[in-house]
Amino acid sequence: MIVAALLYLVVVSYSSDTKLTPGDNTHISSLTDTVTSTAKEYTLTADRNGRLDIDNRRNTYRPGDVLNLKGNFKSVSFTNMNGSAEKPIIIRNYRNTVVKIGEPNWNGGGYSAACEFSNCHYIRFGGESDRNMIVINGSTQQAREAYRQLQIGNKTDNIEVCFLTITNGGNGIVAKTDPIKGDKSTAYPNTTINNLLIHDITITGAKNEAMYIGHTATYWDHTVNQPYYGSPSKFTPGHDYVQPVKWKNVKIYNNLISNIGLDGIQTSAIDGLEIFNNEVTHWGTQRNAAHNGGILIGGRTTNTNTHDNYVHDGWGEFCQFYGSGENGATHIISNNLFADNQGDGISMRGTENAIVKITNNTVACTKGNSLRINGYTGMKGKQIVSGNVFIAPNGGTGANIRNYVYVEEGGDATEGVKNEENKKFETLLAAGVNPAAYYHPREGSSIGAAGYRRK
Incomplete structure (x- = not known):
């Protein structure tokens, strides 16, 4: 420093x-x-x-x-x-x-x-x-x-x-x-x-x-x-x-x-x-x-x-990852608020079997998928995906379960369970969040401790 x-x-x-x-x-x-x-x-x-x-x-x-x-x-x-x-x-x-x-x-x-x-x-x-x-x-x-x-x-x-x-x-x-x-x-x-x-x-x-x-x-x-x-x-x-x-x-x-x-x-x-x-x-x-x-x-x-x-x-996409897993490198994408775009949310295409911890992010209102993991360039291991909130992918209309965490070309992910479960909602209304307050959950929302919190 x-x-x-x-x-x-x-x-x-x-x-x-x-x-x-x-x-x-x-x-x-x-x-x-x-x-x-x-x-x-x-x-x-x-x-x-x-x-x-x-x-x-x-x-x-x-x-x-x-x-x-x-x-x-x-x-x-x-x-x-x-x-x-x-x-x-x-x-x-x-x-x-x-x-x-x-x-x-x-x-x-x-x-x-x-x-x-x-x-x-x-x-x-x-x-x-x-x-x-x-x-x-x-x-x-x-x-x-x-x-x-x-x-x-x-x-x-x-x-x-x-x-x-x-x-x-x-x-x-x-x-x-x-x-x-x-x-x-x-x-x-x-x-x-x-x-x-x-x-x-x-x-x-x-x-x-x-x-x-x-x-x-x-x-x-x-x-x-x-x-x-x-x-x-x-x-x-x-x-x-x-x-x-x-x-x-x-x-x-x-x-x-x-x-x-x-x-x-x-x-x-x-x-x-x-x-x-x-x-x-x-x-x-x-x-x-x-x-x-x-x-x-x-x-x-x-x-x-x-x-x-x-x-x-x-x-465009909120966050794109092309990093390398060489020499045991570590990668973290955590506690970010990604909201309102015209493409996929987080897009992953790393090399050298990079493993990324994707935790406690809120990804809301994407035109495409909330999270897209592509293994074509060598990122074949299971990405760690837990405690995130995925809201209204696919333009908020007719979201398929794959639109929340989409894997392709050999990409893969391990999703959290219980307290680390990813919360997935088709619409903003279903999520029970307040977009004007950084998508903080309203009273009665089932989000719990998942997703972004402004510090």
Whole structure:
């Protein structure tokens, strides 16, 4: 952890009409907490072209220093910034002033990222006190899908990003290291990038993914410069294949994501992933069936925990799982509220016989199945499914028993019994829940202790 101080959060207000109330154990960090009396402070402004480009190869900025951004910037770029675990370099807004970064009129060409970190380590970037103090505004033009609002790349790690508002553009946050031909340090397992915290951020209006965390390619074929998703047994002879670098220890929490073209929170190639206390709504607005997850636990992920999230009112699937069971990896999807969509609810297609504990979730009002488990890619073991509440699958009309827990292609599940029984209802009325109160059971409901409980 690169957080030097932990506070307790009672209420976080994202906007005037949307509020999320995490539990008492939710932690945040203020960018004022780690500033020591010996820290050097610098005030940074844009050049005459409206940009800030800093290459710290000469170590002008050192561990513990504070860089205050002042004014508006078309783009901001940091390269070779190195703090330490005890003294991260802090980059924030100048005292009590709002900083705006980005180029809404960008329509192709250079400077395709509003804010970028390259080969940086032990960094804390975000607003001094709340998410309205640094605003990153992406492109609104025809070419916007190629624009990235916040890019974390080229082996950047041990970084915390927080208290930001990110709007429009293509991707809200991209955090991955791309393989470079001839550079072995950009391939796995030669390098692992560690410790990423993303929290207390609002992302709205991105045309692509709100968050693109980790490299999605199973392999990268340097010979043709393209991703490869098949088996090594089918490599093209003579081609140069590598696996992209993986993240280790990623936490994504207390974020509000809305009006997103593709996936909400997309993750891949991570060992040790926790996604919690996020709200995702109105994702998948492009209606692209290949990119429609509210929360996506992608390929090459191991040891994941997805809990206490609220995903609702979107076109695509609430939660998609493609994680791996390699080396005995564990996976948990627990105490999430998934409500109102136009597809399946939780969709499972893991690899390496991944086993997922799917417990105490409420999945309500899906157009398709509440839970769909597909064993085609090697997830053949029995998934642990207990204490969930499944309400009104199949559009709430004529639900078949298979619409609650649907298994196919060799997929399988063990459902809980007695106190851990899954509760299944054809309609909201039969469930006896209050949708206006996070689907909490009304008096007289037979749900009992099953399903989501807001903490």
